[in-house]
Amino acid sequence: MKKKALVLSPESRLKEVCSDKCRTLLNEHFDVSWNETGKDYTKEELAEMVSDAEVIITSWGSPSLSEEALEKAVKLHSIGHAAGTVKNLVPKQIFSRGVRVFSAAPRIALSVGEYCLAALLASLRHLPTLDASLRAGQWRELGLKGRELTGSTIGIISASSTARAFIKLLAPFQVNVLVYDPYLSEEAAAALNVTRASLEEVMSCPIISVHAPKLPATERMLTRELLALIPNGAVFINSSRGPVVDEQAFMDELNSGRFFAALDVFEKEPLVADSPIRSLPNVLITPHVAGASVQGHLSLMEEVVKDIIRGLNEEKTTYEVSERMWEVMA
Amino acid sequence: MKKKALVLSPESRLKEVCSDKCRTLLNEHFDVSWNETGKDYTKEELAEMVSDAEVIITSWGSPSLSEEALEKAVKLHSIGHAAGTVKNLVPKQIFSRGVRVFSAAPRIALSVGEYCLAALLASLRHLPTLDASLRAGQWRELGLKGRELTGSTIGIISASSTARAFIKLLAPFQVNVLVYDPYLSEEAAAALNVTRASLEEVMSCPIISVHAPKLPATERMLTRELLALIPNGAVFINSSRGPVVDEQAFMDELNSGRFFAALDVFEKEPLVADSPIRSLPNVLITPHVAGASVQGHLSLMEEVVKDIIRGLNEEKTTYEVSERMWEVMA
Numbered sequence: 001m002k003k004k005a006l007v008l009s010p011e012s013r014l015k016e017v018c019s020d021k022c023r024t025l026l027n028e029h030f031d032v033s034w035n036e037t038g039k040d041y042t043k044e045e046l047a048e049m050v051s052d053a054e055v056i057i058t059s060w061g062s063p064s065l066s067e068e069a070l071e072k073a074v075k076l077h078s079i080g081h082a083a084g085t086v087k088n089l090v091p092k093q094i095f096s097r098g099v100r101v102f103s104a105a106p107r108i109a110l111s112v113g114e115y116c117l118a119a120l121l122a123s124l125r126h127l128p129t130l131d132a133s134l135r136a137g138q139w140r141e142l143g144l145k146g147r148e149l150t151g152s153t154i155g156i157i158s159a160s161s162t163a164r165a166f167i168k169l170l171a172p173f174q175v176n177v178l179v180y181d182p183y184l185s186e187e188a189a190a191a192l193n194v195t196r197a198s199l200e201e202v203m204s205c206p207i208i209s210v211h212a213p214k215l216p217a218t219e220r221m222l223t224r225e226l227l228a229l230i231p232n233g234a235v236f237i238n239s240s241r242g243p244v245v246d247e248q249a250f251m252d253e254l255n256s257g258r259f260f261a262a263l264d265v266f267e268k269e270p271l272v273a274d275s276p277i278r279s280l281p282n283v284l285i286t287p288h289v290a291g292a293s294v295q296g297h298l299s300l301m302e303e304v305v306k307d308i309i310r311g312l313n314e315e316k317t318t319y320e321v322s323e324r325m326w327e328v329m330a
Numbered sequence: 331m332k333k334k335a336l337v338l339s340p341e342s343r344l345k346e347v348c349s350d351k352c353r354t355l356l357n358e359h360f361d362v363s364w365n366e367t368g369k370d371y372t373k374e375e376l377a378e379m380v381s382d383a384e385v386i387i388t389s390w391g392s393p394s395l396s397e398e399a400l401e402k403a404v405k406l407h408s409i410g411h412a413a414g415t416v417k418n419l420v421p422k423q424i425f426s427r428g429v430r431v432f433s434a435a436p437r438i439a440l441s442v443g444e445y446c447l448a449a450l451l452a453s454l455r456h457l458p459t460l461d462a463s464l465r466a467g468q469w470r471e472l473g474l475k476g477r478e479l480t481g482s483t484i485g486i487i488s489a490s491s492t493a494r495a496f497i498k499l500l501a502p503f504q505v506n507v508l509v510y511d512p513y514l515s516e517e518a519a520a521a522l523n524v525t526r527a528s529l530e531e532v533m534s535c536p537i538i539s540v541h542a543p544k545l546p547a548t549e550r551m552l553t554r555e556l557l558a559l560i561p562n563g564a565v566f567i568n569s570s571r572g573p574v575v576d577e578q579a580f581m582d583e584l585n586s587g588r589f590f591a592a593l594d595v596f597e598k599e600p601l602v603a604d605s606p607i608r609s610l611p612n613v614l615i616t617p618h619v620a621g622a623s624v625q626g627h628l629s630l631m632e633e634v635v636k637d638i639i640r641g642l643n644e645e646k647t648t649y650e651v652s653e654r655m656w657e658v659m660a
Contacts, residue, residue, distance in 0.1 A: 114478055118455045121448030125623075127614060128458045134615045135608050139600035148444055148625045169502045270469035278465050284457060285464045293455075295478040 005030035022302035080304035113165025115290035119262035155205030163211035213330030214241035224249035239290040335360035352632035410634035425653040443495025445620035449592035485535030493541035543660030544571035554579035569620040
């Protein structure tokens, strides 16, 4: 008999994260209860529905799977989150109940990695600036000459899944990658083909990419003193979270015009309408979309469903979140 | 005794293409005559100076090394061009005189390859459009979702050195690369890990990159009929030469808004001030700078000098241009 699976996302949200292949896969392997209400379930509706669910599939907008909501979910085996972090979705206690938790966050990391390379190369070659100057009727009046990435040194803050996705894409560029991450072992660094470094060393690189998760320990970890280390002419990329950076100190540095920044995240989002960041010439700014892509989103549910099936078959899983991982997650 | 080398570029141009390392290398290996006139030599000055030159080093702006100019260059062994194509620099007859010709064009190809990946990723992720929308006070109002490169199919027109540099950078993206090039053998395609395809197949890919040299045979090779094959939603990149494309037909296609183009080259350059291309929403435009980068330019002379030394030592050369290559060059 097929196991019972409860898919929490209504159709409107499902179509973004669940491919046709994923629908087929779910129906083949599970007795699926699809959300046909046209809206997200409330906490109360959810509490009523979980009693026979063996697998629960969630995505953005799904109600929190609190202890209370899952009180009657006595048959629950696996929770798969077709989105990013599960930190706010499942409580830590779920692990002690033996429920296995899966998150598609590493799949999102690929989109972030591609964004980082896109933003880095576009910044090195002044693409947005040149495009704007041509639209303004110019040709080469700015006298800008781009820079190559090949052979550069890149400083990475935190060896997170997004950093790892980015590092993989750097392979053909023969770059020298320095990583600051207190949890990265010498062996893991060697396997990634990177060198462990201090935060000061990383912040002194000509290219810097921030991948630190938002945690109490990382809040404003990039202090005024550290931001002052960014070399003139550097490219600084933040695709993680705004509050990791002391934004006022960062604005003071940016105002000098001495380096370029590609910023996808900000202290306050949406970025306030009159933010001075919006008019700086030395930034490339995007609305927190580094992790968002058509293909990436459409793969999310399929990836976690496949992994849950692997888990049920007692095969090696890829997207499973352990209690230890949950603790250091953003 | 050191061989006599004649460096044609004046200091003002030399500093862009000749690194300190290259100056040292030249002085170590040759008895160098540097151009201290502050300007390019005229044809007449050159004709007077070549009689004892065994090596001539040129770059942008150097006078053409015509048969006439080289009449007295009886000791000439090698010509090294620290720039792109040597087609307009040396006449075909030079080869029958046994002079070896070197061009740094393949070094420029790396900058072009990086530009292509930069333009492609920036286009897929709508970076210039999003940056402009944030500067206009918006956040996510455009509702644009980017696309990933990983797993895509890419059509390449001409397996030139710039195409090969681009293809190398695509390695981590697990893409499927189709190449149209009448000179590309099955074996060479396999070595590049690409598939040979017809021009029609390549023009039907969701990502298309043009690398064809400007030759009589390639003029307007991308006809109205071929341009009509570009799929909706595609990204089309031209980093080779404007005249390869039927620009009026291309404008008609672009005006439909049905695909996006990253254009570094145009039929007429500089792009005319009132060109309608300048105001299209679905293009990323740059002023013919794909091959221009600080590091790339500063490596040019060093690369050809090193290769000339290899040639003199009867070692394998990298940048040497054969008579056969000269014929199919742009």
